[in-house]
Amino acid sequence: MSLIPLYGKTLSELTEIVVAEGLLKYTAAQITDWLYHKDVDSIDQMTNLSKKVREQLSVKYTIGLIAPEQVSESADGTKKYLFPTGINKFVEAAYIPETDRATLCVSSQAGCKMGCLFCMTGKQGFQGHLTSGEIINQLRSIPEFRNVTNIVYMGMGEPFDNLDNVLKSTEILTSEWGMGWSPKRVTVSSIGLIPALRKFMEQSNCHLAISLHTPFDEERKMLMPIQNVYPIADVVAEIRKTFKGGQRRVSFEYIMFDGINDTPKHVKEMTKLLNGLECRVNLIRFHTIPDSPLRGTADAKMLEFRDALTSKGIFTTIRASRGQDIQAACGLLSTKALIERK
Amino acid sequence: MKNWSDIEYTKQRVISNVKIAPGSHIIKFHRNNPFIAGQVLALGVNTEIEPRLYSIASAETDDLITILYSEREEGSLTPMLSLLKAGDTLLVSKPFGTFTKVKDNAVFVAAGTGIAPFMSMLQSNKVNHATVIHGAPYPDFFYFSDYLQSTLGERYIQCCSRCLPGCLYVGRVTKFLKEWDSLDTNKNYYLCGSAEMVVETRDILISRGVSVTNINSEIYF
Numbered sequence: 001m002s003l004i005p006l007y008g009k010t011l012s013e014l015t016e017i018v019v020a021e022g023l024l025k026y027t028a029a030q031i032t033d034w035l036y037h038k039d040v041d042s043i044d045q046m047t048n049l050s051k052k053v054r055e056q057l058s059v060k061y062t063i064g065l066i067a068p069e070q071v072s073e074s075a076d077g078t079k080k081y082l083f084p085t086g087i088n089k090f091v092e093a094a095y096i097p098e099t100d101r102a103t104l105c106v107s108s109q110a111g112c113k114m115g116c117l118f119c120m121t122g123k124q125g126f127q128g129h130l131t132s133g134e135i136i137n138q139l140r141s142i143p144e145f146r147n148v149t150n151i152v153y154m155g156m157g158e159p160f161d162n163l164d165n166v167l168k169s170t171e172i173l174t175s176e177w178g179m180g181w182s183p184k185r186v187t188v189s190s191i192g193l194i195p196a197l198r199k200f201m202e203q204s205n206c207h208l209a210i211s212l213h214t215p216f217d218e219e220r221k222m223l224m225p226i227q228n229v230y231p232i233a234d235v236v237a238e239i240r241k242t243f244k245g246g247q248r249r250v251s252f253e254y255i256m257f258d259g260i261n262d263t264p265k266h267v268k269e270m271t272k273l274l275n276g277l278e279c280r281v282n283l284i285r286f287h288t289i290p291d292s293p294l295r296g297t298a299d300a301k302m303l304e305f306r307d308a309l310t311s312k313g314i315f316t317t318i319r320a321s322r323g324q325d326i327q328a329a330c331g332l333l334s335t336k337a338l339i340e341r342k
Numbered sequence: 343m344k345n346w347s348d349i350e351y352t353k354q355r356v357i358s359n360v361k362i363a364p365g366s367h368i369i370k371f372h373r374n375n376p377f378i379a380g381q382v383l384a385l386g387v388n389t390e391i392e393p394r395l396y397s398i399a400s401a402e403t404d405d406l407i408t409i410l411y412s413e414r415e416e417g418s419l420t421p422m423l424s425l426l427k428a429g430d431t432l433l434v435s436k437p438f439g440t441f442t443k444v445k446d447n448a449v450f451v452a453a454g455t456g457i458a459p460f461m462s463m464l465q466s467n468k469v470n471h472a473t474v475i476h477g478a479p480y481p482d483f484f485y486f487s488d489y490l491q492s493t494l495g496e497r498y499i500q501c502c503s504r505c506l507p508g509c510l511y512v513g514r515v516t517k518f519l520k521e522w523d524s525l526d527t528n529k530n531y532y533l534c535g536s537a538e539m540v541v542e543t544r545d546i547l548i549s550r551g552v553s554v555t556n557i558n559s560e561i562y563f
Contacts, residue, residue, distance in 0.1 A: 112537065113562075114563065115559065117544070123545075125536070126536075126537055195345065221559075222554055225559040228440050229438070229440075229441075291545050291549060
């Protein structure tokens, strides 16, 4: 019988486990303290549990940390970690150090079902959802674990297609019994699956990033098939209904494609779409992927686009590209070659 | 689609639920909302189980909604869906989605149950001179083939990936599209199936000179 990982379980899940084991309820709080505050690697290190209880738990359970199998380092200091997540399934996480912060970009699924035209992950199909443990393990099991200041769910997969596990992982990150992070340090990105968006807005205080990429319906269908099911106008309308402001930040990601979504007409439509919504826009350089008909917009034109949006009152930034030389930059994460080799 | 509390739905009586091939079924129930060919709706058996989205396969004017689905042994919904009998209750959302605009001379490329939205478009007379390229592992899985054969004749192409050489093209739709001499780069291509099939098909069409603006995709997720 394979052992069940405790890492990635929420306080309520651990409470169910200890009650089922005939232990006192508060044992669950002791376990979360060991898992998420004291960062132990084995049940035997949970020394305020009696030896008998530790032995009892060890029959069925393990901490369940998974070490990365491989690391690549970029000239700019970005590191890409490869994690196994089951038989012939792999995910990548990107650690991006900067002067005043260090961001970890985590995956929520092995592969992806969304098939966006500009993304490498979509080209490998879908291999499976990650558990909450497999998601936060990407943080816990890298050597820079204690340096990480921010987490973004922008790696492989669509987080809202695996929302229950994503919400469990953000609960662990942000709860007092968990890692105690501020929700302001966690950003979950999505292409906008509306029912899941509604649930996320109700149940989480973390930042939200929506992949917008063009405000025009036909163009977005070409870039992102999900537009056929959940149009961006409906996604923005849902955000307007559910976003209460406060500490939470809503941002829109916008990869810039030469001659496709970088014209004054796009600025005008973006202004209409986002009018009055408290949000920001992040412009992202397109990192060319094999056989793609798309090309990235030149830097000068990106600056013009940023300035045009800013002049319309939309706070707009250009995101720095990191880790391109190790295929760790936005849209480049893929484990397809590895799956094929195995 | 995660939770029935997130969506508006009505309870419908199942009119019929018929197994048409191993693991494949067609379920029918009364239409209580207008829809546009190409739209989807969420189906469920109770509010405890996560709803799933399915493309409507019937014509816009049909009194009954037709849904084609594959039973997935590991799934939570379809094993229960397949047990429903006439008179049982089904949870049904309003139709939605915008995979609905189609141009004449369209080429529909589908894998498995991905044929459903194209059946709706063809039966609703939304398109003239369409071509259908349908992929399936065995002959039993060419759903609606009688209708497609009689309506489209030579413009109905069956790609059978596990058939022995015979009257059907042997291979996947992706292999067929790589080899297809009559591929017309000026036509509009509409794809429906799994992410893997859609992404691979889209890449092949682009590599053969079809403009990405002429490709529209619906992915089952």
